Amino acid sequence: MGFFSRLLNGQMIFERMETRILVGIVMFVATMILIGWVAINEGARMAAFDRQFAARSIERGAAMFSTYCSTCHGNDGRGIGGKAPGLNNPALFGHDFIPEVNGPRNALIAERTTLENEANDGENPPTDERRAEIDARVNEINTQIADLEQQALPFISQAQDAMVRGYDPYRPSRLANVRWGSSVFNYVYSTLVHGRPVSSGYWPDPMPNWAQQSGGPLRDDQLRDITNFILNWNRDFTIEDLVSVQQFAVEPCDPLACGGGGVETVGNDVAAIMEQFPSVTGDPNRGQALYNNSALPARGTVLGCTGCHTGGLQAPDLAGTWTRVLNERLPALPEYASGEEYLVNSIVRPNDYIVPTYTAGLMPNNFGERLSLQDLADIVVYLMSQDQ
């Protein structure tokens, strides 16, 4: 009888019990052999899954980075001047371009600090003999440090642009500078979780808190995806990588101690600025340098105008600014007495008037606290030269 007729008749497929036992044993042994074979390859299989898992995590992180992070950190992760630091950045990963200088230099500085502490110890002052010894050694150290810094000069001359944007070749590791005691992963991840409150003096917007656990929008696994994506920028960095970073991290400090504190900034009272305006002469070359992040304003970080004012999609394009001011803005906006006033107003109070089709609130409104009168005049003169 065939298989189906046996089935329909409610009979056993294998009538003989011995056959059933044999089939059962064969199948069981075959199953065990198969599972054993799979087990032998399990290590490689899981390793492949791990690789895929990490890769797909980076893919998802990349998608979220472009949605949530790129508007401030740049889609290429190089940061936007004056807005947010670069993450595709040798400093984040602690890449040291001059280890042959920094290694001995740091050791010498540590030794000098110890000696100086010993010399200045009021409770247990050194003998005169010892003091002379210390002075001799400190002088020797200073000479050695100067020699080492001579060796660093070729690199420093190449890294000028990066240094304007906040890079310190002798302190190349962001994590070491803030004395972070854990991994880069945890540094990025915890920054994502909690965000970072900032002083409006050096960043226009704070880093938001992204984690759901701290009241933000993203789940833990999503934060890990973004972190994995950022860590995937780690590589053997070149000097080109370094100088293409648009903004380096800023270490909070007392403005008086860090310089620029004594500088008077223009504030955001347009009428008052316009009264003082005739007293300064603008330099279009310095204005251009300020505009392109290759010079620092009187106070704070680079301005980062080019972060948005390129191509005219996010913000009006640089080319033709002055033509548009004269031909389009002034006729439509009688409240501005002159083109200069319109430009000044647009820089220090950017949300007073938004050019149609652009979005309000994108441009930082803290330039009044970052620019001196001279800075402002330089930029305005540079913009007035854009009369294509």
Add this chain to the structure above:
Amino acid sequence: MLRRYPWCLLPWDQLALWAVTIGASMVEASPPPIVGQTLNLLLRGGPDIGANGLLRFYLLHVLAVPAILFVFLGVHYYKVVIHGFSLPPQKENIGEDTAKRVPLDKRVYYIPEILTSEIMWIAVTTFVLVVLSIWFFHAPLENHADSQVTPLGTTAPWYFLWIQGALKLGDKVFWGIIFPTLIIILLMVWPYVDTQVSRRYAHRRLAITIGCLFVSIMTILSYMGLSEYGVTTSADTEVLHDAVREPAYGYIGFIRPVPFDQLVPGMYSTEQIRIEREVNPADFQLDFAAFNTEIDENGQADGIIEQLQLQYLSMTDVAFRPVPSDAPELYRALEEYYELLESERQELRNGWGAIIITETQPNLVRVDAVVLWEEVLIERGRVALDENGNAIPRFYRVSEDGTPLTDETGKPIIVDAPEPLLDASGNPVLDESGQPRMLTIPVERVNSQYIYLHRNAEYFFLPGGG
């Protein structure tokens, strides 16, 4: 079904979340609203399924449902012991109840007959399952469940597809709640309705016919539950989804399995395939260059740049190039893209697609799938056709110098027929090349989706999938 359903959420990936959401939404439809809302809240542990809902489904799976099953199993075995087994229908005289009265020579004993048989079948099915799971089926987890991201084409688990199919027939209270309840009641009362004495197949033609009909209806309803049936999404969304979709339900976006080394950064267009297939191959270089010039002039290049800017990708100019000869899989994906667009020719009038690959990190590329087309009239989600069976293109009305006209609310004016510029005597005005000057321009549309692909991601087509 009750046992399987709460399990469905536990993988906690997109498939799980959305399959369960459909079921939970049906519970929400129970009338009156206060009952539906309360049941929904009890089931999901919140307005939406989150960590609380997951815990509830876990406890349902490991405690509540097994407890219920335990009771049912108890009743089942109690009944078996009380009533015993009958002989097979053919061996029984009609009307005779052989349960507990099977003659000694015809009895089959549990030990050893049934036991050896059952153990043998357990061994055979385990072997088959092991073979299938090693070589034929792959069950990867999808992306982490995300209630903010609804995948296209979500369906219930297969054993609930029939309810989802029924839901497409109309009111969700009737088809989602009353209809399935009626089916379950019908199954429960059926033994009391079908009281035919003979158990032989030949005597039970009506019952067997009804049974077959029932299975057919369930199969048809299950088919209707698939996203292929009765769900209309705009063609551009469908095409883009087919290009980049995450692996799910055995399908994967056709761009994903392209090996990383063949994802050469650059811009590629389905026009390459069209030119190769429709135009003399000898003229390919010229025609392709002409295509690049044409999109620069007609503004489609700018349209792509603007669209990509919205998707956070900055680029300054658009220049397509042919797929490199050492990237056959990329070429295959482009061909598939072209054929998909061809199949949507009516809705995506003059449509063409682009695959734009940019390097994000040394081992990571971004792939943008872009589709450009001219809008046609859509009515109730379908392409409206004129009397000749052609789609009806739509046009912006423009002034004589080509600037788009707007109505009093500031919206552009859209018309369904081209209008030539007429001179005083009613004749069309021609431009330098002899073409009539138009007061209308086609409504150009562009849409795109992007994914990132990593060297190690290793997506692959599933056997039997697409």
